Amino acid sequence: MTDPQTPDDAQPQDQQRRILTPGSDLNPRREFLRSATLFTVTAGALGGGLELLTRRPGAGSAEAQSADPFARPARPLGPYDTKEAVTPYGQATTYNNFYELGLDKADPARLAASLKPRPWTVRLDGEVRKPQTVDIDTLQSWFPLEDRIYRMRCVEGWSMVMPWLGFPLAALIRRMEPTSKAKYVQFTALLDPKQLPGQRQAVLKWPYVEGLRLDEALHPLAFMAVGLHGRVLPGQNGAPLRLAVPWKYGFKGIKSIVRITLTSTQPQTTWALAAPSEYGFYANVNPAVPHPRWSQATERRIGELGRRKTLPFNGYADQVASLYKGMDLRKYF
């Protein structure tokens, strides 16, 4: 049988065969060239794509794994400190969620240079007897600085142990002299796309706002951090002033605060506005209430491969559970 069939006739079987089997009719040189080209293109595209996706400057592993350059001399542990191993400075400062400085966890460290923590003022106002604007250095000088080694549990299922330096939030609030109408504390972060380039994207409603009930804010664990690992707080960790509430998920710990307002009504907080079904106002660490997309029963401590059990209130239940007596924490998550 001769070959010259009409193109139409050739289509069904021939095309199938051609699709399913490699073209063996090619001469070796052409086949080699084709293979080489395909290899280069595929390898280039996929390898390059992965390279782009995985490596970000700032995720420096050498620094993260080396001995902690800023380890502080041993001191007696305070009543609020955890004995657990502290997350090395390299990891604590290169694995950050700070959407104002980019969505990738390596972005904040990479872009933090644009954030200028001095000069910096903080507005203290709302239901207080002495509303005022105060320079950060003055504000800091009002209180003796304390070390606090706190666990930090992110809502995404990872955790760190952070050696903060700062002062109790309660001390600041008492100094602000709340009126009888004050029921909540609202924190507002810096709004300045020049310093925080991530704000050029409307990923979240800027500025970032967080809040606490007044009794939560007055709890001795609630802490204003100005330092980390005995150093001035780096930009990516929320310089020059941030909140640390260790029994709540990490996103409550608002960074780069410019305003603290006492209010009579519950503040509209950023993540609760962005995804009310996923992030509540209270955001207490609770292994019994899963995130819609993953269980909250376990977490990975940064630096470990496996997972560990998440504790109610992130292990601070003895201290804070009484704040929520009689509340349904599934509803007020």
Add this chain to the structure above:
Amino acid sequence: MPAVTAGGLLPAAVLVADALSGALGANPIQRATFQTGLLALTLLVLSLACTPLRLLTGWTWPARLRKTLGLLAFGYAALHFLIYLFDHGFSLTLMTEDVLERPFVTAGFTALLLLVPLALTSTPRAVRRLGFARWTRLHQLAYVSVSLAGLHYYWGVKKDHTSPLIYAGVIAALFLVRLLRRPAATRPRRVRAEPAPRAPR
């Protein structure tokens, strides 16, 4: 296509090298999960782009890459799932709970399951045994799988949905090309109905 296979396996090698050198960062498991998932989706989309590319250009070479790309996609999806299992201590209880209770996981798991029969019937022998028509129908599951994988990606992203939406757009475009080109694809059937003109002996 050994060249494409080698190229497609390169990211796996880079991933292993990155894992060993610590370049995956502070949370390497999460990074590896994310990378393998994205690679699986990308390769799946690429394999599904082969036919539209052939329809639009008339070239035959993309069609010959389709199977390799599809198998690579399955490989990365399986790796993605294995890393997930490792992360959950290979606990089938936790996995079942996740699959049943969280639509995000259900979508991803189903996308992977649907690829299993496709990978198993990827040999020429399987095509012969099933018959081309049935084999083709079975392999249309790839459309369902890529859609679910895209949805899994969309749900998995916390806030910025730009990238998942780009993937969704590409997937939609690939479907559209097929739909619009349907009449042309049915042409062979008409030809088959009529006796083919014999070449003179």
